[in-house]
Amino acid sequence: MTPAGIREVAAHAGVSVGTVSNFLNHPDRLSEAMARRVTDAIEAVGFVPSNAARQLRMGVSSVIGYLASDIGNPHFGEIATSVQVRASQLGLSVFIADAQEDPHREDAYLDTFAQHHVRGLLVASHHPVEDRLALLRRRGTPSVLVGQRATSTEQPSVSVDEFSGGRQAIEHLVEVGCRAIAFVGGPAQIVQVAARRAGADAAALAHGVELREVVVAERSVAAGRAAGAIIAGMTPEERPDGVFAVNDLLALGVLQELVGQGIRVPQDVALIGYDDTEFAEASLIPLSSVSRRHRDAGEIVVDALFETMEQRSPAELHRELEPILVVRQSTRGFLRD
Structure with a gap:
């Protein structure tokens, strides 16, 4: 019909x-x-x-796009919620897409957003994407890079100082008494992962502690359990006494596996994650984490995009937020022999 x-x-x-x-x-x-x-x-x-047809006739759209790297990660879901709240206050609607950490899906969604003439884009990517955003910008679609600091002087970005976050995680483990620390995360090609590892390395070197590596291909609970099994399979002499997981999903998987195999957290192994998602706080053993959560994050990124869409330079072209260490039970009760 x-x-x-x-x-x-x-x-x-x-x-x-x-x-x-x-x-x-x-x-x-x-x-x-x-x-x-x-x-x-x-x-x-x-x-x-048809709002789309009307907007094309009027030459302006009230829709912006938010492209998340992995909406299954609670961190990106929280950003999406805060983005929608601020966009609504400005009279804008948000179309949300999930790239599922696949650069090909990411490209396809960017094409789709451009074809639908969205007014602007918020792009949270783990991949090099600035060249693509520059092409879209030349074609009339402005954007803000979210979670990754842009290198271009024409590309606005809102990011977190991931180096500082990695450094804070290791420094906290050292402060509670850890001396042999495992870094659980990967792959190194992910910009944010590499920056957290660099911060962790710098802190370990400064404090003279050993930083071991347990590389995983994904940043999921299942991958965390696999990493936890590797750690649990070590002899007590080989086993690290501290673990820094590059996100909370990994940390929760590590926690499940260690506890399931009779290794006490935090008494035997202190554990810290990253992102400070609601799952970290709600875990049976509340998880210490480096927080990227900022109550006004949605307002910051949407306002930066709005200023760009209005052809005004954002107050800060590359805004970098400072992560915050959140200490909970998974590290607070570590007992060093």
Whole structure:
């Protein structure tokens, strides 16, 4: 069945197509009685106005896109929620897409957003994406890179100082008494992972502690359990007494495996994650974590995009937020022999 169009509405209401068009685009030009007449006709024929078509005619869209690297990670879900709240306050709607950490899906979604003429883009990527965003910018779609500091002087970005976050995690483990620490994470090609590892390395070197590596291909609970099994399989002499997992999902998997194999957290092994998701706090053993959560994160990134869309330079082209160490039970009760 073909959807009803503007002509069907006009015929049912007994008015001209121009009158219906005015109702959709300039309702203030119609009398109350005429507006009611058109409204009744729209309901009767089941007409659904095309906002996209109207926005193309007017040359402006009220829709922005948010491309998340992995919406299954609670961190990105929290950002999406705060982005929608701030966008709504500015009269904008948000289309959300999940790249699932796949650069090909990421490219496809960027194409889709461009084809639908969104007004701007928020892109949270783990991959080099600035060249692609530059191409979209030249074609008229501005963007803000989220979670990764841009290198271009033309690309606004809002990121977190991941080096500082990695350094804080190791320094905390050293402070509670750890001397042999495992770094659980990967792959190194991920910009944020590499920065956290660099910060961890710097802190370990500064404090003279050993930093071991347990590399995993994914940053998921399942991958964390696999890493936890490796650690649990070591002899007590070989086993690290501290673990820094590059995100909370990994840390929760490590926690499950260690506890399941009779290794006490934090008495035997102190454990810290990264992101400070709600799952970290709600865990049976509340998880210490480096927080990237900022109450005004959605406001910051949406405002930066809004200023760019309005062709104003953001107050800070590359805004970098400082991560915050959150100490909970998974490290607080470590007992060093």
